[in-house]
Amino acid sequence: xxxxxxxxxxxxxxxxxxxxxxxxxxxxxxxxxxxxxxxxxxxxxxxxxxxxxxxxxxxxxxxxxxxxxxxxxxxxxxxxxxxxxxxxxxxxxxxxxxxxxxxxxxxxxxxxxxxxxxxxxxxxxxxxxxxxxxxxxxxxxxxxxxxxxxxxxxxxxxxxxxxxxxxxxxxxxxxxxxxxxxxxxxxxxxxxxxxxxxxxxxxxxxxxxxxxxxxxxxxxxxxxxxxxxxxxxxxxxxxxxxxxxxxxxxxxxxxxxxxxxxxxxxxxxxxxxxxxxxxxxxxxxxxxxxxxxxxxxxxxxxxxxxxxxxxxxxxxxxxxxxxxxxxxxxxxxxxxxxx
Amino acid sequence: xxxxxxxxxxxxxxxxxxxxxxxxxxxxxxxxxxxxxxxxxxxxxxxxxxxxxxxxxxxxxxxxxxxxxxxxxxxxxxxxxxxxxxxxxxxxxxxxxxxxxxxxxxxxxxxxxxxxxxxxxxxxxxxxxxxxxxxxxxxxxxxxxxxxxxxxxxxxxxxxxxxxxxxxxxxxxxxxxxxxxxxxxxxxxxxxxxxxxxxxxxxxxxxxxxxxxxxxxxxxxxxxxxxxxxxxxxxxxxxxxxxxxxxxxxxxxxxxxxxxxxxxxxxxxxxxxxxxxxxxxxxxxxxxxxxxx
Numbered sequence: 001x002x003x004x005x006x007x008x009x010x011x012x013x014x015x016x017x018x019x020x021x022x023x024x025x026x027x028x029x030x031x032x033x034x035x036x037x038x039x040x041x042x043x044x045x046x047x048x049x050x051x052x053x054x055x056x057x058x059x060x061x062x063x064x065x066x067x068x069x070x071x072x073x074x075x076x077x078x079x080x081x082x083x084x085x086x087x088x089x090x091x092x093x094x095x096x097x098x099x100x101x102x103x104x105x106x107x108x109x110x111x112x113x114x115x116x117x118x119x120x121x122x123x124x125x126x127x128x129x130x131x132x133x134x135x136x137x138x139x140x141x142x143x144x145x146x147x148x149x150x151x152x153x154x155x156x157x158x159x160x161x162x163x164x165x166x167x168x169x170x171x172x173x174x175x176x177x178x179x180x181x182x183x184x185x186x187x188x189x190x191x192x193x194x195x196x197x198x199x200x201x202x203x204x205x206x207x208x209x210x211x212x213x214x215x216x217x218x219x220x221x222x223x224x225x226x227x228x229x230x231x232x233x234x235x236x237x238x239x240x241x242x243x244x245x246x247x248x249x250x251x252x253x254x255x256x257x258x259x260x261x262x263x264x265x266x267x268x269x270x271x272x273x274x275x276x277x278x279x280x281x282x283x284x285x286x287x288x289x290x291x292x293x294x295x296x297x298x299x300x301x302x303x304x305x306x307x308x309x310x311x312x313x314x315x316x317x318x319x320x321x322x323x324x325x326x327x328x329x330x331x332x333x334x335x336x337x338x339x
Numbered sequence: 340x341x342x343x344x345x346x347x348x349x350x351x352x353x354x355x356x357x358x359x360x361x362x363x364x365x366x367x368x369x370x371x372x373x374x375x376x377x378x379x380x381x382x383x384x385x386x387x388x389x390x391x392x393x394x395x396x397x398x399x400x401x402x403x404x405x406x407x408x409x410x411x412x413x414x415x416x417x418x419x420x421x422x423x424x425x426x427x428x429x430x431x432x433x434x435x436x437x438x439x440x441x442x443x444x445x446x447x448x449x450x451x452x453x454x455x456x457x458x459x460x461x462x463x464x465x466x467x468x469x470x471x472x473x474x475x476x477x478x479x480x481x482x483x484x485x486x487x488x489x490x491x492x493x494x495x496x497x498x499x500x501x502x503x504x505x506x507x508x509x510x511x512x513x514x515x516x517x518x519x520x521x522x523x524x525x526x527x528x529x530x531x532x533x534x535x536x537x538x539x540x541x542x543x544x545x546x547x548x549x550x551x552x553x554x555x556x557x558x559x560x561x562x563x564x565x566x567x568x569x570x571x572x573x574x575x576x577x578x579x580x581x582x583x584x585x586x587x588x589x590x591x592x593x594x595x596x597x598x599x600x601x602x603x604x605x606x607x608x609x610x611x612x613x614x615x616x617x618x619x620x621x622x623x624x625x626x627x628x629x630x631x632x
Contacts, residue, residue, distance in 0.1 A: 058487045058545040058589065059528055090529040093506040115533040116494060118502045318534035325489050325543035329593055332581045 006250040008194070008220040010044040010107075011037050011237065013266060014074070015086055017228035018050035019291045020274045023063035027073035033225070033265050035077040040257035042237075044107055044133075044220075046084040047074045050230065050291060051322070052111070053085055053100055054092030059324050060291070067096070071103035082106035082133060089119045091322065094126050101130065110156075111137035111167070113320045114144050117152040121159045128160030135196065135220075136161035139321045142172040142287055146184035153185050163194035163220060168209065169291075169321055171200025171231055171284040175212040182216035196220035201232040202284025204276050207243055210235045214249055223253075225262040228270065231290030232280035238262050282308045286315030295324050299331035309334055342368035343625040344406060346431075348422065349413035350374030350381030350392075352498060352603055353436060357411055357614045358385055359601035364618060366625045366632065370407050373399045397422055404429045408629065409621050412436060415500055416507065423459055432624055433459040434617050437500075438507040444519050446471045447619040448569040454620050455627045464508050465609035466490030466527060466542060467515040468616045469577070473544040473592050474520035476566040480558045482549040486522035488512060491530045493537030496607040505529060522546065540608030541580070542594040551588040559583065559590060573619035574612050575599065 014030050025033075030047055037045050048067045049055035056063045063070075067085075075083055084107035085100045097108060108127045110120045120136060127134040136156030141149055153164040166181045173181075178197065185195045197213035199206040199222070210221045227236035238259045244251045276284075279297065283290055288311050296314070300307040313330045314323075345367050347354045354372060361369035372385035377394040386392045391406060393399035400410070400422070409432045412419050419439035426433040435441060442459030445451065449472055454460045462468065470488040477483050490512070501508060509527045516525025532538050548555065560583055570577045576597030584591040596608030603610050625631040 057526060057528065058485075058547075059489050059543070089505045090509065090531070093509060095506070095510075113531065113533065116502075116531050118499075119505045119531065121503065122506065317538075318532070320530065320532050320534075322528070322530040323489075323491060323532065325591075325593075326491075326541070328584065328591065329541075329543075329580065332584075332593075 004250060005219070006252065007214055007244065008043045009237070009251055009253055010046060010084060010220060010222045011042045011224060012046050012222050012234055013037070013224040013228050014045070014047040015052070016050060016230055016234050017224050018063065019230035019294070020228050020233065021271060022294055023049055023061045024271070025064065025269070027065045027069045029269060030070050031073040031077050033261065034074040036257070036261035036265055038078045038081045040261060041252040041254050042081050043252050044082045044084050045074070045078060046086060046109070047071065048085055051088060052092055053087050053096040068099060068103070071100055071105070075103045084109060086111060086137070087123055088112070088322065089123050094123055097123065097127065105132070107133040107135060109135040109137045109165070110161070111139055114138040114141045114149060114152060117155040120156060124156060124159035124161050128162070134161050136164040137167050137198070138165060139167045139169045140289065141166040141168055141181060142170055142177065146180045149181055150184050150188040153189060157189055157193050161193070163196055164189060165196035165198055165220070167198040168200060169289050170287045171202030171206070171290055172287040173209060174203070174205060175208055178209045178212045179216045182213045182218050186217035194219040196222070198222040199235045200229065200284065200290045201227055201234065201236070201276060202280050202290065206235040207240050210240055211243060211247070225258060225266040226270070226274070228266055228274055229290070231283045231293050232276045233274040279307050279311070282311045286312050288315045289319070289321045291321070292324065292327055295327045299327050303331045303335040305331055305334045305338065341631070342366055343408055343629045343631050344368050344370040345621060346370060346400070346403070346407040346410040347372045347413070348400065348410055350376070350379045350385065351413065353413040353610060353614065355381045355384055356602040356610060357413065357617065358388060358390065360614055360618050362388065364622060366622050367618070371403050397425055400425055401429065404431070408432065409434065409624060411617055411621070416504065427458060432628070434621055435459060435461045436613055436617055438464065438504060438511050440511065444515050445620055446515070446519050447573055447616050448472045448566055449475045449519055451620065451623050455623060460620060462613055462617050462620070463515045464512045465492070465540070465613050466508065466529060467512045468612045469540070469542040469594055469596055470512070470544045471515045471520045472566045472570050473563060473594065474516045474522050474546055476562040477546045477548065477559050477590060478521040480562045481555050483522040483546045484549055485524045485547040486516040486520060487526045487545045488516065489528045489530065489543045490609070491532055491538070491541045492609045493606050494531045494533035495537045496540070496603065496609055497531050537604070537606040539606050540596040542596070544592040544594065546590050548588045548590060556585045563592060574615045576605070576608055576611065
């Protein structure tokens with residue numbers, strides 16, 4: 001059931017990738033990467049703190065620069081692509097969005113946990129009213145069945161979202177789970193509402209899952225250069241575009257140019273390998289929010305416990321995105337029990 | 340001595356839970372519950388408990404003005420802004436549980452004296468009630484340059500009001516760290532968690548202190564332990580989950596709030612702490628203004 005619809009790629013190297021960089025890309029780093037992405041034909045380019053607007057915090061990690069500084073650096077580099085920001089209600093506010101709008105952003109992705117769409121009503125309505133490409137982003141979508149996800153997606157569409165994502169924040173879904181969710185969303189939402197998919201590589205399925213999403217009717221896919229992102233990273237742009245080229249799926253990004261950008265600009269800036277190892281695998285396996293990885297490693301080192309024990313316990317307690325403080329809590333509990 | 344008679348404006352979960360708490364008070368008597376829906380289960384319960392009830396909203400406030408001296412408002416920010424001038428005109432003391440912030444922020448363990456001088460006080464937010472005492476406890480030992488709080492509540496205990504006004508929650512709670520607790524800068528984050536069974540309300544407070552070292556840590560720990568005891572006097576389910584954790588100039592404090600289970604289940608510590616704090620303020624008002632102790 002493939003057609004020749006062009007797939008819109010959203011690059012998250014400078015947003016989700018910030019988790020893997022402990023939010024330490026400088027505004028200069030972002031300017032260089034943004035220019036390369038724009039020249040490579042990327043459709044939408046997202047930037048700022050890994051947790052989006054207002055994410056700059058002790059809870060999620062202090063970034064090297066402010067959201068405003070990042071946007072000021074990135075915006076002038078972008079000639080053709082759309083500039084996107086991410087907003088998680090509860091972390092960022094409409095005031096933060098208004099500030100970002102001064103830098104000429106085109107897209108905002110308003111995120112909630114997959115069962116809590118109703119907290120995004122004001123933010124989505126505001127963004128749409130102000131002419132932004134407005135995306136609803138349902139995180140941790142592996143935690144609920146497709147029919148429940150549909151209910152929440154319909155809410156976001158009713159507030160004014162012109163695109164809704166199934167966001168596999170934990171990298172826990174297998175291709176059949178992706179197909180089921182995207183198919184259900186496509187059937188339930190109006191034809192003029194785009195469907196998107198955001199993957200993590202924790203089970204080494206990011207490209208396969210993203211292709212499954214396209215085959216099930218997704219319009220937008222998130223990618224990042226060299227797969228830079230939380231946990232084992234996001235869908236790596238280079239192999240994803242290569243596979244799309246082989247399958248005849250039209251995408252705007254140029255394979256050589258994004259490969260060059262990944263190898264020359266992103267890999268040299270990485271502070272540690274972003275890959276499927278014992279710890280990031282456990283994130284996907286236990287169904288835990290990918291951004292917890294570096295925080296869990298730090299807590300494990302501080303309190304002398306095993307990172308994997310922390311991750312598994314976080315999964316057992318059904319912690320959701322944004323609960324980074326509970327990583328310390330769990331580490332303290334495990335350390336107490338070990339005494 | 341006669342108890343001070345109070346009205347409950349709003350017949351939802353908060354108002355109903357408040358009624359049960361007020362019935363235990365030695366100095367306050369819940370006299371009337373006012374709502375907008377004649378079929379509300381809250382009004383029915385109030386009637387069964389022997390309260391006067393009305394669904395005529397602000398008209399009922401005027402009609403039954405001789406029946407109460409203090410009014411708890413658990414409606415919504417917009418409704419409270421509209422109601423507040425009427426309460427004042429009638430000479431009533433208003434305890435505002437909405438984010439309207441017509442009157443000053445009050446956190447009983449920190450600035451209850453501020454409440455006693457005015458006729459309209461604002462109870463901040465549940466997260467504000469849970470975290471501001473901690474920031475205050477740190478700041479009274481060593482100046483806090485930045486206070487950041489994370490409040491996590493169960494999805495089930497987050498009502499439509501909280502959900503529709505989540506920005507107000509973060510902005511108001513962040514502001515309380517500065518205005519009430521004295522930090523130079525404040526930020527708040529709220530997370531909803533849908534896990535079943537529902538999680539207990541959790542709060543994490545992180546402060547950046549302008550001095551550090553073993554002496555500071557010892558004094559800060561003691562100050563926090565003292566304020567926790569003070570909060571426990573009016574919120575029995577308020578407790579430190581772990582010892583405060585120090586990392587250079589950063590202190591991290593983990594708080595858990597278990598509700599009393601009056602009307603709302605015990606996991607709803609967020610709603611419980613608001614109501615317990617509001618009752619605490621009203622009882623102090625009863626002593627100060629009406630000499631009922």
